[in-house]
Amino acid sequence: MGSEADDEGAPTRRDCVKYGGTVIGGGLFAGCTGDRAGSTPDSPATATDTATATGTAAGDESYTVTMAPAGEVEFESVPEDVFTILSHHTDMVLALGRGDAVNAMHAPGYTQSLYTKFLERLDGVSVDWEGLYSSWPPTKEKLYELDSDVHLADPAKVATADGWDEDDLAEIERNVAPWFGNTLSGTRQSPPAGWGEEYEYYDLWEIFGRVAEVFRETERYEALAAVRDSMMGEIESNLPPADERPSAAQVLFSTSDDGMWGYKLNYPGYYAAHTRPLGATDALADAVGDGYGDDGRNITLNDELLLEADPDVLLVLGPMTEYHDIAEIRSGLEDDEVTREITAVREGRVYTQGARRQGPILNLFQTEMAAKQLYPDAFGEWPGYVDGEPYPEIPAGERLFDREAVADAIAGEL
Incomplete structure (x- = not known):
């Protein structure tokens, strides 16, 4: 041009x-x-x-x-x-x-x-x-x-x-x-x-x-939507009662300093498309109150505020890229005199997540991983993520969506 x-x-x-x-x-x-x-x-x-x-x-x-x-x-x-x-x-x-x-x-x-x-x-x-x-x-x-x-x-x-x-x-x-x-x-x-x-x-x-x-490409869309529909049907039918669900917080740690940010789990919008359907209690909501992110955006956290929220599960964005290290994040939380007291840290429930800016492919994987991280008794144990490695292999019988159907849809094999 x-x-x-x-x-x-x-x-x-x-x-x-x-x-x-x-x-x-x-x-x-x-x-x-x-x-x-x-x-x-x-x-x-x-x-x-x-x-x-x-x-x-x-x-x-x-x-x-x-x-x-x-x-x-x-x-x-x-x-x-x-x-x-x-x-x-x-x-x-x-x-x-x-x-x-x-x-x-x-x-x-x-x-x-x-x-x-x-x-x-x-x-x-x-x-x-x-x-x-x-x-x-x-x-x-x-x-x-x-x-x-x-x-x-x-x-x-x-x-x-x-x-x-x-x-x-x-x-x-x-x-x-x-x-x-x-x-x-x-x-x-x-x-x-x-x-x-x-x-x-x-x-x-x-x-x-x-x-x-x-x-x-409506047929490709419909094929992928059917995969998600099947997964969500299984999830919705097996979620534990609301009073038996854990509290959780979704956070991102800075790569340049000690800063961290928190994100709403249940807020409307596709940034929470992998966590909102799972219905966990948002630990940050009570701790932060009305200041919890204008327009649903991030809030600035510190160690004391995260301890006050005291989530049962901590979902950490970023370590599936080469810019964050989940092992290093866990060690830092365990060594700090404040954050070591957080329930998720004490009980070893600090888990890797991907990114909030998700499209359909990321949404399928992230919904599966979050379901296992939050509700292992209902959906099977999360096998854990190793820094630098691919998304962990999950036995076919424990997967929440059909990988082959997704790959076929992307390839146009409908």
Whole structure:
């Protein structure tokens, strides 16, 4: 692609992608006409919440897909080069058999180091994302250079980056490719000024259903959703009564100092899609009270506050990447005169988790691991994670979801 100068003058080759009344910041993109189609409201996270009626034929080949905040976007062909920022969208592209189509993501080294641990258990599925453009915050110049077919990123989120305004978003959509993504549903975070009327919140699998429509991959989506539906049915039918469930806390430790952050287990949004359905008591909720994370975001913790919360189980984000070490974290907790008194530390229930910015693949694995970590009597013992190793091998009879069915869906063997 050329430079920003292409914003002036004749239509570009991107006119093969039409924008059906997309609303941004309260005004229509230049050159767009028509009404914005509505989006399905958020609903409880179930595997059968598909994106029905969001992809409709608009001609012999073209089709439209709708999701807030981008609105209705019309495509004349399936996107081949895909720009992403946050890994929930990247995961979705991978789950639809298009991992090699991704040309950008935030922190590609970190993301690859995490995903390779899980993909080891999916026969034939792998990624090679090393060296991709680290896309947060993005630059217009790089987006022109990448010349993607779709920007699978939330325009309301991009609008918060330095150097971006409505005109910049419209320019990239007009000259390069449309925006199509939803990120603020992760914690039901309030949208930035000018986006409130356009924003709707979805659960993880609703977003995935709409992304699948973009790539005309509804069958792959339905196959993966059926796997999750089966797993959730087993989990829901075997959860112990609420008064017999442990308390838990989900935390992330800093890699540069002694800082740590806590995250809500049961908050609406896809960041908690692996813990909310399990219904454990959130130990931090009582300890922190009303200050527990505006818009569901992280809270800053210290040793004393974590001891006050005193979780029975401590879920630690990050050690499945190469940037954290669970053995070192456990040793630090056991050696500290304050944290050694935490029930989870004393009883050896400090467990590895992956990441909150999860797509469907990570969600399947993380839900399984959290279920075993919280309820070993109901779902089988968690075998433990060894630093640097893949997701642990679990005997076939003790798995909560079918690995072969997932790998087949990703490969298109339906």
